[in-house]
Amino acid sequence: VLLKEGKIILFVMAGTDSSASSRQSSFNSLAKDLELPLEQGCLTIVVLGASGDLAKKKTFPALYHLFEQGFLQSGEVHIVGYARTNLSDDGLRGRIRAYLKGASEEHVSEFLQLIKYVSGSYDSGEGFEKLNKEISDYEMSNNSGSSRRLFYLALPPSVYPSVCKMIRTYCMSPTSRFGWTRVIVEKPFGRDLDSAEELSSQLGELFEEDQLYRIDHYLGKELVQNLLVLRFANRLFLPLWNRDNVDNIQIVFREDFGTDGRGGYFDQYGIIRDIIQNHLLQAGFLFGCNGKACIS
């Protein structure tokens, strides 16, 4: 699915050749037809907060799955973890390996070799200069003439403004090279309405809207998305799913582990801002919404 000028374009690939190069070339010819920027050449994915819970449990495993399916090519992608914790490249790789259970050992080793680690703070130029050097050295050695840079902020929102400022000052894709700079920020977006608005204007001063991506992974969960199908494509439930027949709704969120090293984040935000006002209310909304509100 591609988004262009506010319209959704469904891209369906058929055929028997499912190799990575065939996918890439079909995608590139489609991108050319649609006049989208060509997605090839040097791609650097920087995971900021690489020492943390989200990075090890979800971000790096998701990148591994893209790699395994051929969407990230060894010769084209370079992944850099960044955080304050003092770690070596192998130290970070060891943390990630533990979360790639059941995957092919050969594939995992190939993937882990794409990953480097840079340590630095979130508000001083020194670390980000080091990060920029790591990215630029790779781009020069790759020699593809392109520079696509994706920054994923697996960090508490309190540091988004300073991190974005550092990216803007030290790490932008050079305009002399073909490419782009994009920034992905995680929920929660601020602590309350005022801080969310302030964050929006701070990020808006640094990046164009099409460079910013705000993520909430619950909306992408199959089970959550299937709530609408369960309700509206089901002749049994459809007529009964209303206030006359439903007595109460209970949303249960269970995890069998504790804060697990996330004290720094939870101390600032707490569990209500972490999951209730976003993930669980979204599930509640999809359970109870009606009419156009459900799909808008």
Ligand SMILES: NC(=O)C1=CN([C@@H]2O[C@H](COP(=O)(O)OP(=O)(O)OC[C@H]3O[C@@H](n4cnc5c(N)ncnc54)[C@H](OP(=O)(O)O)[C@@H]3O)[C@@H](O)[C@H]2O)C=CC1
């Ligand atoms: N954990 C999860 O499954 C998910 C988390 N998220 C979101 O991801 C973000 C990060 O969450 P998570 O990874 O769980 O949290 P962590 O506490 O693990 O934080 C990630 C990293 O950020 C740095 N950090 C932590 N606290 C602070 C602080 N107060 N100031 C500066 N740096 C800090 C630490 O790195 P270092 O000290 O090395 O710099 C830490 O390793 C949050 O916005 C959360 O909502 C979203 C979806 C799922």
Ligand SMILES: O=C1O[C@H](COP(=O)(O)O)[C@@H](O)[C@H](O)[C@H]1O
């Ligand atoms: O956003 C978050 O979600 C995870 C739970 O996600 P799940 O996909 O494993 O259900 C939660 O552990 C974390 O605290 C929170 O930030």
